Amino acid sequence: MNFGYREACLEHDPGEGHPERPSRLRRIRRALADRHGVEYAAPEPADRRELLTVHDSGYIDAVESLAGAGGGRWDGDTVANAATWTAARASAGIARWVALRALAGADGTETPFGLGRPPGHHALSDDAMGFCFFNNAAIAAETVLRAGADRVAIVDWDVHHGNGTQELFYDRGDVFYASVHETDLYPSTGRTEETGVGPGAETTLNVPLPGAAGDPGYRAAFAEAIGPAVVAFDPDVIVVSAGFDAHENDPISAVGVSTEGYARLAAAIRAVAADADAGLGFVLEGGYDLAALGDSVGRPLSGSRHRVAERQTSQDGRATRPGVLSGYARRQRPAVRDPVIEIA
Numbered sequence: 001m002n003f004g005y006r007e008a009c010l011e012h013d014p015g016e017g018h019p020e021r022p023s024r025l026r027r028i029r030r031a032l033a034d035r036h037g038v039e040y041a042a043p044e045p046a047d048r049r050e051l052l053t054v055h056d057s058g059y060i061d062a063v064e065s066l067a068g069a070g071g072g073r074w075d076g077d078t079v080a081n082a083a084t085w086t087a088a089r090a091s092a093g094i095a096r097w098v099a100l101r102a103l104a105g106a107d108g109t110e111t112p113f114g115l116g117r118p119p120g121h122h123a124l125s126d127d128a129m130g131f132c133f134f135n136n137a138a139i140a141a142e143t144v145l146r147a148g149a150d151r152v153a154i155v156d157w158d159v160h161h162g163n164g165t166q167e168l169f170y171d172r173g174d175v176f177y178a179s180v181h182e183t184d185l186y187p188s189t190g191r192t193e194e195t196g197v198g199p200g201a202e203t204t205l206n207v208p209l210p211g212a213a214g215d216p217g218y219r220a221a222f223a224e225a226i227g228p229a230v231v232a233f234d235p236d237v238i239v240v241s242a243g244f245d246a247h248e249n250d251p252i253s254a255v256g257v258s259t260e261g262y263a264r265l266a267a268a269i270r271a272v273a274a275d276a277d278a279g280l281g282f283v284l285e286g287g288y289d290l291a292a293l294g295d296s297v298g299r300p301l302s303g304s305r306h307r308v309a310e311r312q313t314s315q316d317g318r319a320t321r322p323g324v325l326s327g328y329a330r331r332q333r334p335a336v337r338d339p340v341i342e343i344a
């Protein structure tokens with residue numbers, strides 16, 4: 001797996017006690033440090049022209065001004081500091097990199113995963129909310145379309161509904177948005193009746209799940225609803241809004257996906273991408289239990305194990321133990337809650 005990452009994303013800090021904190025990325029990087037086959041890229045930050053593919057000019061100015069004034073509270077959840085402008089552009093640039101790598105056909109161990117923050121899927125064209133300033137997945141989708149693709153699918157498995165992404169593409173026929181999320185959590189959108197309008201009719205698919213759904217609920221959502229719908233849409237690229245806050249140890253949800261469950265979701269979306277003959281890339285959204293986040297992010301590697309085994313066999317003429325598998329095997333243990341985490 002190839003990870004897009006920039007140090008600038010560590011500098012955005014909504015303050016003491018906020019769950020969307022810089023240590024999220026540090027913990028992921030630490031969890032990936034002992035894994036074979038992990039490579040990093042440092043994509044260029046998104047510039048204003050690229051932000052304008054999704055956001056209003058006045059809104060972009062307002063984010064820049066807030067950070068330029070040293071930061072402040074945009075709303076009750078969404079807080080900027082002086083570094084937020086730079087970090088949010090870096091996060092958006094990482095999503096662009098994911099999109100272009102996916103469109104170029106990077107797959108298997110090369111599959112791109114964007115490790116940016118702040119996250120993006122709640123951000124609207126003209127408003128920040130839910131910890132999000134620029135809609136990274138939406139910018140990724142626009143990147144793919146402007147690079148010549150006909151259709152993009154965004155699959156959002158963050159535990160919250162990606163209201164921003166849905167709204168941005170609600171009347172568009174070239175972007176399919178599918179979300180599985182916990183019913184009645186923030187921001188209270190994402191009902192099954194919300195399916196798109198006009199040219200975007202039937203290009204939005206919401207699968208709200210009750211708090212006890214767990215792995216079986218998520219598995220069924222992908223097998224019975226999201227997978228077939230995405231394949232039928234026939235996208236050129238699938239961008240996964242990959243939040244890990246549905247995890248059973250996450251402090252802000254109840255739905256209860258296991259670390260193993262995330263591995264199966266990743267395998268399921270890889271199979272969907274193969275069926276659709278689409279490129280695939282992941283963009284980080286939420287996930288607030290640090291141990292669960294670190295363990296879960298590396299799991300999309302597991303879906304590539306056959307390809308890795310083939311490649312290593314062909315290189316030296318005999319089967320060798322794939323590096324990513326040894327990392328995968330080490331993770332076969334019960335998830336434990338990180339004792340240092342306290343959410344205010």
Ligand SMILES: [Zn+2]
Binds near residue numbers: 285286
């Ligand atoms: Zn979330």
